[in-house]
Amino acid sequence: MGRLFVVNLEGKIYSCKHCKTHLATYEDIISKSFHCKHGKAYLFNKVANVSIGETEERLMMTGKHTVADIFCVSCGSIVGWKYVSKADIKCS
Numbered sequence: 001m002g003r004l005f006v007v008n009l010e011g012k013i014y015s016c017k018h019c020k021t022h023l024a025t026y027e028d029i030i031s032k033s034f035h036c037k038h039g040k041a042y043l044f045n046k047v048a049n050v051s052i053g054e055t056e057e058r059l060m061m062t063g064k065h066t067v068a069d070i071f072c073v074s075c076g077s078i079v080g081w082k083y084v085s086k087a088d089i090k091c092s
Contacts, residue, residue: 006074007048014042019075021049035061041080049073055084 012026024047034041053069058081060067067081 004073009048014044016049016072016075016077016079018077019072021072021074023047023049023072023079036080050079052082 006021009022009025013022014024014026015022024044028045028047029042030045031043032040034043047070049072050070051073053071055066055068057064058067066084068084069078069081071077072079
């Protein structure tokens with residue numbers, strides 16, 4: 001697997017609830033008015049220490065969106081999802 005490289009963030013941070021790995025800073029919040037099936041969700045401008053899963057179309061409260069789940073790089077827990085634009089989709 002190799003050596004794990006984790007970025008430590010400074011200031012007020014949001015972290016993985018399972019392993020406490022830093023994920024984002026308070027300054028990177030765009031919106032706190034999102035909701036998901038598990039409750040409240042935040043929209044961030046950028047995050048750190050995540051890996052991106054497979055792209056899929058998902059029906060959400062605001063309609064159908066192309067998204068990819070994101071996972072903590074330290075423990076592998078799902079920590080949210082990422083909106084994917086058509087420019088981000090790679091064809092093989």
